[in-house]
Amino acid sequence: MGDGSLILLPTPGHTPGSSSLLVRTSQLPPILLIGDLAYNADMLMEDKVPGKGDAKQLRRSYAKVHQLKQQLPELVLVPSHDAAAQTRTPTACCASTSPKAQICPSTARRN
Numbered sequence: 001m002g003d004g005s006l007i008l009l010p011t012p013g014h015t016p017g018s019s020s021l022l023v024r025t026s027q028l029p030p031i032l033l034i035g036d037l038a039y040n041a042d043m044l045m046e047d048k049v050p051g052k053g054d055a056k057q058l059r060r061s062y063a064k065v066h067q068l069k070q071q072l073p074e075l076v077l078v079p080s081h082d083a084a085a086q087t088r089t090p091t092a093c094c095a096s097t098s099p100k101a102q103i104c105p106s107t108a109r110r111n
Contacts, residue, residue: 011037011065013058014050020065029074037061040082045069 007022014036021033037058038044044065049058069075 009064009068011035011061012054013037013061014053016054018061022068029076030072031076031078032065032068033078033080034065035080037065038079038082040079040084041077044077044079 003024003026005022005024007024009020009022009032010018011020011034012018018036020035020037023031023033034041034044038048039050042048043050044062047059047062049055049062065077069077
């Protein structure tokens with residue numbers, strides 16, 4: 001893809017009906033906004049299921065994200081409660097050499 005598409009993916013487990021949003025552009029690596037699927041990206045990548053939610057559904061959703069990560073090795077995971085996500089997201093936004101990709105929080109503050 002890389003066409004500016006937004007794809008909503010069902011990732012239930014922490015809460016019923018939870019979804020993640022895959023963002024695809026030609027200027028940036030793919031970004032997956034996983035919301036409350038995991039408290040932080042490391043927890044998801046290490047298959048550590050939180051104490052809240054349906055553990056069986058969480059494991060299935062985690063497996064979907066792992067499979068997507070295998071298909072898209074540059075995929076950036078952005079959990080909503082992960083303090084480190086703030087540092088990863090601008091890096092993803094500025095990873096490209098395209099001038100369009102230079103619009104990100106870290107660049108915007110300096111200009």
